[in-house]
Structure formats: C-alpha cells, structure tokens
Amino acid sequence: MKSKVFSGEQSLKKLAEIQGTKACIVSDQMMEKLGYLGQVVDLLQSGGISTSVYTGVKPDPDVSIVAEALQVYWESGADVLLALGGGSVIDTAKGVLYFARQYAQEKDAPFVNPSFVAIPSTSGTGSEVTDFSVITADGDKIVIVDNFIAPDLAILDSTLTKQLPxxxxxxxxxxxxxxxxxxxxxxxxxxxxxxxxxxxxxxxxxxxxxxxxxxxxxxxxxxxxxxxxxxxxxxxxxxxxxxxxxxxxxxxxxxxxxxxxxxxxxxxxxxxxxxxxxxxxxxxxxxxxxxxxxxxxxxxxxxxxxxxxxxxxxxxxxxxxxxxxxxxxxxxxxxxxxxxxxxxxxxxxxxxxxxxxxxxxxxxxxxxxxxxx
CATH class of the missing domain: 1.20.1090.10 (Dehydroquinate synthase-like - alpha domain)
Known part of the structure; x- marks a missing residue:
C-alpha cells in the first residue's frame, strides 16, 4: 500500500513536520467556515510552507471544478498537494494530480511530482488511501484508477468529524x-x-x-x-x-x-x-x-x-x-x-x-x- 497513515485525535499536528516549500490546498467552503482550513494553513506555515488555496469543491465534482483547482495548483508552483475535506474534495485533488501529469506527458513538459497529503473530514469514502477517483463528466460518473493518485500520507484526525450532520x-x-x-x-x-x-x-x-x-x-x-x-x-x-x-x-x-x-x-x-x-x-x-x-x-x-x-x-x-x-x-x-x-x-x-x-x-x-x- 502506498499511503502512510497517522490516526487519532490531534494527529493533524503532524502537518508541521511535512517536508516542502509550497502547498496547494484543495478544500471546500465548509472546511473554511468551520475553521479547519485555517488550522491547516497555520500548521503548514509554522513549518515554513507557504500556501495557495482552492475552496470551490462541490459534491459530485465535475471536470470544470477539477479544471479550476488544477489552474490554482499550476499557478502555485506547489511541491505539496493537500486535500482537506470529504470524498469529493479528495477526488478533486486526485483529479488535479492525474490531469497535471497527463498534460505534462502530452506536452513533453517537466512535471514536479508533489507530496500528496489527504485529510478526510468524513468517515466513509476511504479515499485517503485509495487509488480511485470519481469525477462527473456530461452527467456520467467517470472512475479513474491509477496508483499514482493514491495519497502519500493520510491523516485521520476524528476531531474533524465532530460537527457532521x-x-x-x-x-x-x-x-x-x-x-x-x-x-x-x-x-x-x-x-x-x-x-x-x-x-x-x-x-x-x-x-x-x-x-x-x-x-x-x-x-x-x-x-x-x-x-x-x-x-x-x-x-x-x-x-x-x-x-x-x-x-x-x-x-x-x-x-x-x-x-x-x-x-x-x-x-x-x-x-x-x-x-x-x-x-x-x-x-x-x-x-x-x-x-x-x-x-x-x-x-x-x-x-x-x-x-x-x-x-x-x-x-x-x-x-x-x-x-x-x-x-x-x-x-x-x-x-x-x-x-x-x-x-x-x-x-x-x-x-x-x-x-x-x-x-x-x-x-x-x-x-x-x-x-x-
């Protein structure tokens, strides 16, 4: 299995130990509203990592959302890609990673393989350790399966699930x-x-x-x-x-x-x-x-x-x-x-x-x- 897993309350603090210089965070407005996004940004910055953020993920993300997040990732020059949220957020980040590499291969352009960190805010998809991503295109759910998109690190901090309906x-x-x-x-x-x-x-x-x-x-x-x-x-x-x-x-x-x-x-x-x-x-x-x-x-x-x-x-x-x-x-x-x-x-x-x-x-x-x- 590709993904390393940290679990337990307060495991989010492991973020301060991540190696890198720039992080692109893919998340949603709920994580921002609940204050978890701010915590993640603070922890990364305390470790000397600057951040760029995309919070436009919606449930059942389609290719347009992945494209928006991909643009933020490209512009950030990140060497860390971090997904903070539920399955839709993690699937979007996986889509970013998949299509960024695919574009580089098609254009014969250089590609910096980022460290990929997933922090789930729900307990359901298991997406933080899988090589699956589900993206909607023209009303159909497209399943991407590629070991390359499995996160390198999964952080399971159940405090993030406290306020789930x-x-x-x-x-x-x-x-x-x-x-x-x-x-x-x-x-x-x-x-x-x-x-x-x-x-x-x-x-x-x-x-x-x-x-x-x-x-x-x-x-x-x-x-x-x-x-x-x-x-x-x-x-x-x-x-x-x-x-x-x-x-x-x-x-x-x-x-x-x-x-x-x-x-x-x-x-x-x-x-x-x-x-x-x-x-x-x-x-x-x-x-x-x-x-x-x-x-x-x-x-x-x-x-x-x-x-x-x-x-x-x-x-x-x-x-x-x-x-x-x-x-x-x-x-x-x-x-x-x-x-x-x-x-x-x-x-x-x-x-x-x-x-x-x-x-x-x-x-x-x-x-x-x-x-x-």
Whole structure:
C-alpha cells in the first residue's frame, strides 16, 4: 500500500513536520467556515510552507471544478498537494494530480511530482488511501484508477468529524460497510484484504449506531473513521462490485448521496450475489456466513449465515433512519423508468463490475434496480 497513515485525535499536528516549500490546498467552503482550513494553513506555515488555496469543491465534482483547482495548483508552483475535506474534495485533488501529469506527458513538459497529503473530514469514502477517483463528466460518473493518485500520507484526525450532520454520518458509514462487503466477496480478495474488510465490518456494526445517536462519542468517531480507512485499503487492492457500479450510474443521474444509494442497493445485490432465489453460490454464501459468525449471528449453514447477515444489515439500516427504498428519496417513478436503460448500460461497463463475484446481465441489473426502488 502506498499511503502512510497517522490516526487519532490531534494527529493533524503532524502537518508541521511535512517536508516542502509550497502547498496547494484543495478544500471546500465548509472546511473554511468551520475553521479547519485555517488550522491547516497555520500548521503548514509554522513549518515554513507557504500556501495557495482552492475552496470551490462541490459534491459530485465535475471536470470544470477539477479544471479550476488544477489552474490554482499550476499557478502555485506547489511541491505539496493537500486535500482537506470529504470524498469529493479528495477526488478533486486526485483529479488535479492525474490531469497535471497527463498534460505534462502530452506536452513533453517537466512535471514536479508533489507530496500528496489527504485529510478526510468524513468517515466513509476511504479515499485517503485509495487509488480511485470519481469525477462527473456530461452527467456520467467517470472512475479513474491509477496508483499514482493514491495519497502519500493520510491523516485521520476524528476531531474533524465532530460537527457532521447525522445524515452525513449515516451515508458515509454505510459507504464504509459497502466497501468492506464488496471487497470481501470480490474476485480479487486475498487474505490481506479479508483481514481489513472483516475488521471494518465489525467496527461499523459495533459503533455506527452509537455515533448516529451520539455524535460526540469520541471512541465511536475514531473507530468508524478507522473502519473507513481499513475498508479503503481493502477495496483499493481487491476491487469493488456492482453495488458501486449501479450507485455510480444512479448518482450521476439523480445526484443523491453515494452512500445512501449504496445502502438501498445493498441487500438486493447481496441476495443476487449469493443467488438466494435459486441454487445458492457456495463461495459467496460461505464468505457472507463467515462475516455473520464474526458478528455472532446465526450461521449454522452458509445459507443461514448469509440470510442472517442480510437481516442484520436491514436492522442496522432501520436503527439509523435509512429509507426502505429509492422511491422514498423522492425519485419520481417516471423519471426512474426513463433513466433505467441508460443507468443499466453505464453500470455494465463500470470499472467495478468485473470484480463482482457474479457477473450480471443487463436484465439482472434492471431487476435489482427495480427491486431496490
């Protein structure tokens, strides 16, 4: 794994030890409003590093936002690129790094490879340790996968997540769970990714509901943030699956929080992966049953363990206020039907689909979308 990780409250102070002369900070207005951006600037300057700042990142960043941030980066002459914020901010900074190198290669121009630091303000994407970036272009979510864009340093300071709204806690927490579950049954899963995914699942089940009801709980904040990073490590090595493929397509169309969409697709995709409606797929059921056992759920057989895990996920979702279906998010039936074919086509060719444990047909993806609606 490329990224070095510092974690724990007050780990932000590690910034004072970073080597460099100029830093370009990619962030958003919320980080500025909450005062975290100012803290980061002060810490960098105390270490002799000057700063340039871009705070124009919006949720689901598109190529125009990446282009604006890229311009600030170029003009800064930075040898440190720092992302401060949630997944959208870190994805934008990754886009800056990716396209800066691509432009230099195309123009045969010199390129200074900056130190890349990621400081997440949410506990969900795991983007601080992954080589994935999701950027919107012409209404479609484009997935960039390149080890070059994985951050060199990730700083996990849970004090930055203290003021997250409950909705964001839920969305990002369920994203963590989805990352871990998909990495665990991926066709590229290994002993190493399994260990990370298993621990992430256990931490989410142990602490997400607590964090939802008591955002001030410091231990729950730390543990969910650690789970996010572990799940990120797992999926950046093992890959993901069709929950993410379908969520990318849906989110690019209806602009609903990624983690929320994941959570509404989760059970239907797990049932599909295990083929619970027909001849169960042994490998997948055995994997889900292993997780059920770790969570002390009934798992005398692989099928029972799979069903227990799916039911436990449903119970967790209800305890943290997640809707019963996509319809409850306010998505119009006619608009959904009109977009369905396009979403299915997009999901079929998504970068996450090949590592799903069961390869879907377009008709099967359509059935899952409709079941989740």
């Amino acid at each position: 409950n909705k964001v806690v839920v969305d990002t927490g369920m994203d963590v769970l989805t990352h871990a579950l998909e990495a665990y049954v991926s066709t590229k899963a290994t002993d190493f990714t399994d260990a990370l995914a298993e621990k992430a699942v256990q931490l989410v089940f142990a602490h997400l509901e607590t964090l939802y009801h008591d955002p001030a709980d410091a231990e729950a904040r730390d543990r969910v943030q650690n789970a996010s990073c572990m799940a990120g490590m797992a999926f950046t090595n093992a890959g993901l699956g069709i929950i993410h493929s379908m969520s990318h397509a849906f989110g690019g169309t209806f602009h609903i929080a990624h983690g929320r969409v994941n959570s509404l697709l989760l059970e239907a995709v797990m049932e599909y992966n295990a083929n619970l409606g027909g001849k169960a797929i042994d490998r997948v059921c055995e994997r889900y049953a292993r997780l059920a056992s770790l969570l002390h759920l009934p798992a005398r057989t692989a099928r029972e363990g799979t069903v227990s895990l799916i039911q436990a996920i449903g119970k967790l979702k209800r305890s943290i206020g997640i809707e019963n279906g996509i319809r409850e998010l306010g998505v119009n039936q006619d608009a959904f039907d009109e977009a369905l074919s396009r979403m299915v086509r997009t999901a079929m060719v998504d970068r996450c689909t090949p590592t799903n444990p069961r390869q879907p047909t377009a008709e099967e993806l359509e059935q899952i979308y409709r079941k989740s609606f």
